[in-house]
Amino acid sequence: MLNYQAATPAPLDLAFQALADPTRRVMVERLSQGPASVSELARPLDMTLSAVVQHLAVLEASGLVRSQKVGRVRTCRIEPQMFTAAERWLGERRASWERRFDRLGAFLAETASEEIATEPATSPAAPGARRQRKKT
Template identity: 60%
Template structure:
């Protein structure tokens, strides 16, 4: 399980739409930095900065072969953040389920005289 600092890094890394787009692309498989940069409206140095944030959070890894740097997702990198989110969601969902059951039940209403 990630510590609080690790969770903070992951959530910070995923807080940016461009970095989420990179992660979404890498779900399909490894890609070169150039391929990752193509759909993004930013310079290559900016893409590299975003990749550095994802690498620092432990979400992405890269390797350079010749002149090509290829990035890929770190297996299981999003497991701990997903588990943390699920743990936060479940109690709230249970409360909403109880409220829904209460509202749906046939409770007599009090009439005012």
């Protein structure tokens, strides 16, 4: 996974990556109903405790989940902030194309009785010679 962009993965990288796994989503679903211990999280899952601990590590690294150990049991809980961040990113994209649709609608309504030439807004795309390897 050579991602030549940032040395440190962005928070959203980690969040979406964490949510991409069905096992981890099950864990998150459980936790969104209230705190739970590691074994409680593991119970419905068909894998070793060890694997669950590793999934938990991914969730914690992503900032979606937090946990603390009291005695010998580690209690895990949801960390709402990162969820909000992910939700916000999605919402912003949606807002973007919805705004565009609104403009398009307004434009169509406005020019309904004027002209008819309305290309689907494909920009000219300058030539821009580019060799195959373009490593900065």
